[in-house]
Amino acid sequence: MKKNIKISLMGALMATALVACEPSDFGDMNIDPNRPSVPVTSNLLTASQQGLIGPITDSQPTLYSQQISEKFYTENSRYGTAQFSFNGFYSGPLANLELIIQLNTDEATKAVAAQNGANNNQIAVARILKAFMYWHMTDRWGDIPYSQALLGRENFTPVYDSQEAIYNSLFTELKEASAQITSGTIAGDMLLKGNLNLWKKFANTIRLNMALRLSEVSPAKARTEFASAFADGVISSNADNVVFAFLADENNDNPWEDRFQTRLDFNVSKPMVDLLKANNDPRLPIFADKAVLTQEYVGMPYGLEQGAAGAIPNGQVSFLGIAMRRQTSPGYLMTYSQTQFMLAEGALRNWISGDAETFYNEAIKASFDQYGVNSGTVHADYIAQSGVAFDASKGLEQIITQKWVALFLNGYEAWAEWRRTGFPVLTPPASTISPSGIIPTRQGYPTTERDLNGINYNAALQGLGGKDDLDGKVWWDK
Amino acid sequence: MRKFLGLLLGGLFLLGTQTFAQDKIVTGKVTADDGSALPGVNISIQGTTRGTSTNGDGEYQISASSTSTLVFSFIGFTSTEIAVGNQTIINVTLQSDVQQLNEAIVVGIAGTRDSKTVGHALQQIGSDKLTFSKETNLANSLAGKIAGVQIQGAPSSSFRSANIRIRGVNGLSIYANPLYIVDGTPIDNLDAVNMDNVETITVLKGASATAIYGQRAAEGVVVVTSKKSVKGRIQVDINSAITLDKVSNLPNYQNEYGGGYSQEFAKFEYNPAIHPAAWQAFEGQNLPDYSADESWGPKMDGTLYRPYYSWFPSNPAFGQLAPFNPNPDNVKNFFDTGRTYNNNVSISGGSDKANFRASVTNLSRNLIIPNTKQDRTYINLGGSYEISKKLTFSTNINVVNEDQTGRPLEGYGQGLTGSFNQWFQRQIDMDILRDYKNPDGSYNSWNINGPENTKPLYWDNPFTDVYENLFHSNSDRIFGDISLAYKVAPGITLTGWVRDNVVTSRYDFRIASGTLNQDGFFTGFNRNRERNYEFLGTYNKTFGEFSFDANLGANIRRNTSQVVNQSTNGGLSIPDFYNIAASKDRPNVNNSTFEREVRSIYGTASIGYKGFIYLDGSLRNDWSSTLPAANNSYLYPSVSGSFVFSEFLQGQNILSFGKLKAGWAQVGSDTGPYQIFNTYAVGNPYGSLPTQNLPDLLPNSVLKPTLSTSYDLGAEVKFLDNRIGLDFTVYSRRNTDQILPLSVSAASGYTQAMVNAGEITNKGIEIAATFVPVRANDFDWTVNFNLARARTEVVELADGLNNYVLPNFAVYSAGSNVSGSSVAFGPTVNAKVGEPFGMLVGRAFRRDENGNRLVGANGAFLFDDNVNLGSYLPDWSGGVINTLTYKGFTMNFSIDFQKGGKIYSVTQMFNAYSGLGEATVGDNDRGVAQRDPVADGGGIRADGVLADGTPNQNYVEAINYYKSLFRLHEAWLYDASYAKLRELSIGYQLPSALLKKAKIRSAYVALVGRNLWRISQPVQGIDPSEIEGVWSEGGQLPGTTTFGVNVKLGF
Structure with missing residues (x-):
């Protein structure tokens, strides 16, 4: 009997020992050894610029514009797809660019970030690239998430901003970014090789182009912005071309x-x-x-x-x-x-x-x-x-x-x-x-938005007559 | 909490140890009614879960109290109960009884129990029912045999192993797998199981049965128990089988029109600027469109034309014409006869102190696809040794080696069937293609650019694919355990195990230089290990009318894996040198390591009263490394009970046995490693510039464990001397706070976020029945039948989210890399709040109020997007096994079926799109060939109404009609119901009198067959039980029919 009590005590001790040895403590086991925990701003910039490939090499718009014809599989030539995804822009380059701005702004990280160029210059380039992408996107889809986008867990259902509001904001962004540029260079810039003067010209030429888009919907604004962009200095030779090499x-x-x-x-x-x-x-x-x-x-x-x-x-x-x-x-961006x-x-x-x-x-x-x-x-x-x-x-x-x-x-x-x-x-x-038989005038939103951001998605469709197809017209298309 | 748990478990032990001293040792010998000793007889103490079994001489020893009753049971004999009383030696003679049906079943950690004492939902099946047709794959061997268990994901012409789905879908994932346990050791791949070694498989379905296995058992547990030695004699068994496979389930092809897009042959036009002078003689010859990979071409009416090979200068047929004729069996002729050789030798034996069983199996397979071979060797060793009366050492060691050549490609746009069933020219003669290499070393193809450029355009020759684009893989796996069990005192045993499952595998794949695609070499190494340290204390005791059992266990599980994948990039710098060093551009390299650990402690307790009421409970706490430190501990309980009500209904002949059972359980679980902290993955560099990206998946540092709760309620009844048996279970599961990468609006900067979300309920019914329609002297007929229904509903997702599109993978089966393109052509699978799980959403015919399909002015069907097209999950599934015995003859056959559900067929879509299918020929409703021009009365009228409600009268050209159905999902969605005669064997056991002289213990020979009759399937060529995906297929490999011979000898 004594022996049995001893054994049961032993069992109880073992059980107690097991729970007493901090079973919740796993040390660093859950730290991912396969992906770095720290982002480098120049690496993020190069990755963001790789996001420009689609806008300058996609085949679908060369069919809308009838520069290219499909040989046999003509479904895309005949507008068989209505929904196109913008998801990759937000979760890819735009999120990376937002992070570059953040790392160059936060007191805790800006000193380390400055190893890749002056904080202001990195921020300016990131803002110009962001503006280019948003401009590209709003021209394809019309109203899109903008003011509440890229907030991560703070907002999983961002509202859609009107194209007009986005254009207004982008003009300001591009002007501010251009003004923010100081002398020097930045690292990781595969597009313009760290030439900040060219970034200014690029920003101004985007404005010139955006202003032209408003020729029918808002001629007065178009004229003002056009003249202002021209005065600020635009691309002035083939050497200034913005080319994806x-x-x-x-x-x-x-x-x-x-x-x-x-x-x-x-x-x-x-x-x-x-x-x-x-x-x-x-x-x-x-x-x-x-x-x-x-x-x-x-x-x-x-x-x-x-x-x-x-x-x-x-x-x-x-x-x-x-x-x-x-x-x-080469891929010609501008x-x-x-x-x-x-x-x-x-x-x-x-x-x-x-x-x-x-x-x-x-x-x-x-x-x-x-x-x-x-x-x-x-x-x-x-x-x-x-x-x-x-x-x-x-x-x-x-x-x-x-x-x-x-x-x-x-x-x-x-x-x-x-x-x-x-x-x-x-x-x-x-x-x-x-079904309409006409050349598309916009692209449909990704179906993920209908499922994941339904209220804002449906609000955006109000401006399109409730339909999310290829036939709606964006704001500037009069 | 932690303190409470410690006290509780310690207390269990103290409680248990006070009374065991009342037991005494009882010994004896069990004999059969013919006087021979009976080894392996189960002896249990009535009302408890304790027991032992007789040794090779029929002797046993057990500790029991004088108030207890011993139950002696053995399959084929009437069980006998004897009260212990004053006796210390109890010798028993058992009466043989062919009607005996009771059995001991495996219930998990604590070993086997008499089935009547168990309140869990589970079903066990023995090797006689599993492998009678020499099925070598565990999953396939279970098809249709266990209520609520379905298999999916493996065409019979592939090497892939099917996946097992138990009780439908239980969470926001279509890909969850059950836990597989072989002799106590968890394994990750069914291919590790040597079916020749399997004694029984038990499928634990209810959570009260699985809770004790912890979180990985949320989708059920498949417990495999290996054959054990028989004490007292050495036995040698040899089991050999040869089976042959023939291709048997191809779509119906048309054989009227050959390759091309136009029914008119083009004429060869000699152009001195681009053609050799000698070609002037070819002027005006008929040219089919070689560049086409579709069959809308000219009629195959014997017209003389220039076949593709007549343009290869080195071909003897260069410059020659041939008649344009059909080759109806061209696809079939591509396939070989598949062969499987399965040879197994086992030796077992034992003494009082030690026993062992060792076996070696070689399994060698060639598929019906040329140049495919798999060679697998299993070495299994199990045994135990009684070091002292109290200390026993046991071990199970399994070594599995696999070597494979060839990996039949599946999925849209892949070689072979991807070509034959989707993109092909119907007139092609397969025997001419067989010579895939030209004398100058270049590769030919039926799909050339044209006479001027004879390089392949879209497709390599399928033989080039199988003979040149080689795939090799091999793997070495070792799994098993060693353990020490210490009998502290009668009724108390402490056991410790170390279990390991290590697999190292490698593969390489090449795209040969000179073939269609850029040449390249791909290789990878992978090493996975799971190490488990386990401790278990068991205690059992009887007090008067009560029996009591308790277990206290602890477990540390650590998983580690290392992966290295490499591939060349941009082609090979040295043609035909297949090595990463040959990469033209910077090679793609990926290396990763993963590590995770779960620490657990658990306890179970079981109380029985008078042998008719049993109550079980368990409690388990896990700590997981993958959850945030603050939330990484979680506790979950289970309770189950059974009540044998037939004990109160003695003295009648109708009900032989009746039991009610019920269970309730919770199971908590964690997530994968590295889901908590932000990381910034390294991407492809641009030249010398490195890249990094913010991930698309937002991690979550406050994740909580998931909890699923389930109930089971059931009854088991047997009537008329056990000739009718019914086991009926209903269950309900509720899965909340699932950890999942929830899709979020990408405009947030992330496409997915790790969250705890959702509530999914899963309800179902399972019926397993046994009938014995005939039981005569020489003739027995037994029918085992099962049927199950499972419904999964999405109750809640996350805030503001009403629909969750499930991640897109066409095929999920372990180890397969099938392209996801079939999904790109198909509808999406959705979890919609308030709807059945697995809703397919896609493009449907637009209909008017009366349900008529609407047709547009251009004669094509109108359609709507984002329409609910029904759930892919079936309404019912089940199967029947029939066993007939007549003297030495035994016939077994099994049928499995499912009713309802949907299946999406990309093969069928392209079979029509490309003009290959039978449906694309024949007359239209005007009695004119549908492929004739509309102007001549041909074409097809879309069967629907115009906007004004009048029937459509517009005819469109056949090619345009079938192409207009591209991605019109509703048109290619089929009812997934099927029934199939899956297995058959007819065997003969040679009379032992005949064998005695040859010193042979037993001899058995059988003819076996598999997939003999696809009784019904949605459409010819598509067998839902063999589709490559869960709900869709694209470029599906064909089905096979298998015949073979099996010989078993025992010495």
Whole structure:
């Protein structure tokens, strides 16, 4: 019996010992050894800039703008998808940029952050990039979360701000950011190599472009902002171009190269090839390859149903030119040529002084230079042709049509300009998948917003007649 | 709390130790009615859970009080009860009884108990019912055999192991797995189980049964018990089987039109600028569209044309024409005969002091897909040794080695069936493709760019895929335990175990240089270990009419894993050199380590009264490293009881046994490691610039443990001498505060946030029945039937959230990397508040008030997005096993089925989209071939009404019609009901008289078959019990039918 009591005591002791030895204490076991606990601002900046790839290389807007035609799988050409995700912008580059601003602002972290450049300069660059992305997004979706966005656990259901409010705020952001820049450089800037003067020009040119967008909805504001941006100094040569330099590295190469690796999906569209051929445009061999069988430049009719599209052999149409789809083919975010077209329009509208024709001709020349096709009298001959030669009576159509060519593969910008001006005149496919049969004028919100941010999502739809499809119009699109 | 727990557990021990001294030792021998000694007889003390069994000579020893009654039971014999009284030697003769059905069942940590004493919801199945058709996969062997257990996720033509789902869905995850335990050791992969070694499998379903296993048992526990030695003699058993697989479940293809997008052949046009002069002779020859991977082409009517291979200069058929003819069996001809060789030898034996069982199994398989091979060896050793009267050492050691070549690709856009069923030209002759390499070393394909460029366009030759894009993997696993048990005194035992489960695996995969895709090499190492230290004190005692059992346990579990994955990037700098060193660009490298620990202490107690009322309780506390320190301790209880009411209904012949059972339990659980603190993952560098990203998943430093609560209520009744048996259970589970990465509006900066959220309820019914329709002298027929229904409803999510889109994975089965694209083409799976779980939401036909489909002016169906399309979960599932014995012959067959639920078929969608399917040919409702031009009376009329309510009369070209159904989810969603004759065996046990001379103990030979008859399935080619995903498939591998022979010899 004694022995048994001893044993039971032992058992009780063991149980007590077990609970007494702080079983809740696991030390550092739950600290993740696979991911760093500390962010480095220059690393965050490089990662954020990688988020610019989509805006300048997506294929969908090159279809809306009919620069490109799909060869056979024409669902996207016929607007088969209505919902597009903006989630990656918020959770990716925008969240990273917000963190850069925070790390350069908080007293506890700003000294360490300053190792990558003056706090103000890092903040300014982050603000400019943020503004660029929000501008890109609001032009695609219309009203979007802005003032309450990026607050993490503080707000999982941010309201949608009106595009007008977002534009107003972005003008201010860009001005303040530009003014905030001091001398020096910053680390991690793969886009403009730490050249802060170029960041100023980039910020001002974004403003110039945004101001132009308001030409129909708010001409007075458009004029003021346009003149102000121009006065502050915009991109003034091809050397100032904001270019995403793709590398000869699978992880950093041009997505158009990947699209052609094992597939033949994208032709240059018939409207584009026809225009380039009509104008003897020296950019044609850059933009398009000759059809394999005929050795001619032949545009692919846009948006055919598959029965008809399939009847055209691959060898009889021009695919996207090899120069446009190398691993290192550059991605143009904002160019001198584009800027000159903006100024031509500004001059045409009398928003700034200067001659629209001069800007227009310079814009074309800049584009030729950009693609390395401007030798001898090529430019002079080109602009002398009827149809190309500037004619103020149809100046806007000429400017935007030439801009549409110069913006080849920058689909979002070409599509936005088509929405604003209606140029070039495009014909929708005969049989669309989207019920309305018209060319899209916006993109639908991601379905996650309907599920996860329903109240604010539904409020945003009020401005779109309650429908979240491709046919709603953003605020500036009148 | 902590102090309370200590006191409680200490107290249990003190309480228990006061009275054991009243026991005495009883010994004896048990014999059969023919006088032979009976080894392995169960001897239990009535009203308790204590017991022992006889040794090889039929002898036993047990400590019992004089007031207790010993129950001697053995399968095939009538159990006998003897009151102990003054006796210390009790010899018993058992009467044989073929009608005996009672059994001892495994109930977890404390070992086996007489089934009648158990109040938990569980079901046990023996090896005779598991492996009669020589199924080598544990999950498949359970299909349709246990109420509420379903398997999913593995086509029969793949190496993958199916997953087991118990009682439907219990939380906001479709991918949760039960806990698998082999001889006490938790394992993470069913492939580790050698089915030749399995004695029984017990599936613990109710939480009162599983609570003691802790948090990982929330989805149930599958307890595997290995065969044990028989004391007193050496036994050698040999078990060999050969089975052959044939492809048997392909979609129905059309055989009228060949490859292309147009019914007119293109004509070869000679162009001196691009063609060699000799090609002038080809002018005007018929060219199909080689670049097409669809079959909307010309009629296969024997017209002479230039086949793709006639453009390969090195091909003897270069320049030659061939008739454009169908090859109806081309897909079938791709597949080989699969072979499985399963050889097992075991040896076992034992003395009074020691026993052992060792076995070696080799399992060698070739799938029906060419160049696939898997070789697996299992070495299992188990044994125990009585060091002293009080101290016993035991061990189970299992070594499993696997070597695999080939990994049949599944999923949309992958080779093989992804091609044959989705993107193909119907006229292709598979035998010509077999020669996939040209004499100059380049690879050919049916899908070339054209005569001028004979490189593959979208698809490699499928034989290139299987012979050149090689996959290899191997793994070594060791699992098992060593233990020491110390009998402190009669009724008190202390046992300690160390258990380990270590698996090291590696794989490599290559994309061969010169094939369609950029060449590359991918390799990875993975090492996982789970170490468990366990302690268990057991105590049992009888006081008068009461029996009492108690256990006190403690457990430390530590999981560690190391992962290294590497792949080349941007191609290989040296063609055909398959090594990371060949990477053109900076290779992709990922290395990770994970570590977590759970510390637990638990106690159980069981009280029985007079052998008809039993009450069980348990309490367990876990501490987990993955939760915030302030919230990482959690306690959860369970209670269950059973009442054998038939004890009060003696003296009648109808009800032979009746029991009511009930259980209530809670189970707490933690989360994965590293979900608490912010981290900033390293991304792909840009040149020399490194990158870091704020994660998309917001961690949470105040996470709490999850709690699930469940009830079970059931009855077991047996009638007419046990010829009818029914086991009926209803249950209800409620899962709250689940830890999950909740999707949040990405505009917050994060796409997901770790939260405690949600309330999910899961209710169901389970029925297991046994009938013995015939019981004659030489002939017996037994039917085991089961049926289950499970309903899961989403009661609440998080604040302001009414719908949760479940994460998108087409296929979740362990170790598979199937692309998620089939989901991209399919509806989403949703948890919607107030709706059944698993709601599929997607694009549906737009309908008018009368339910008619609406058609637009262009003749295509109109549609609406975001429509509820029903839950993927079935209404009912179940199965039947029939066993017929006639003298030495035994026939077993099993059927399983499910009713209701939905399945989304991407294969069917593309089969129509690409003009491969049977439905895309034949006449339209005007009696004209649907593929003829609309202008000639062909085309298809969408069967619906126009906006004004009048029937649509517009015809559209067939190709455009089927393409307009792309991603129109409702059109490709099928009722997931099915029934299938899964297993059959017909065996013969040779008479022992015949064998005695050859000194053979037993000999058995059987013919076996599997997947013999798909009695019904949603659509030809899609077997819901074999789909690669939970609710969808895309590029599904085909099903097989298996035949074989099994021979067993015992010495």
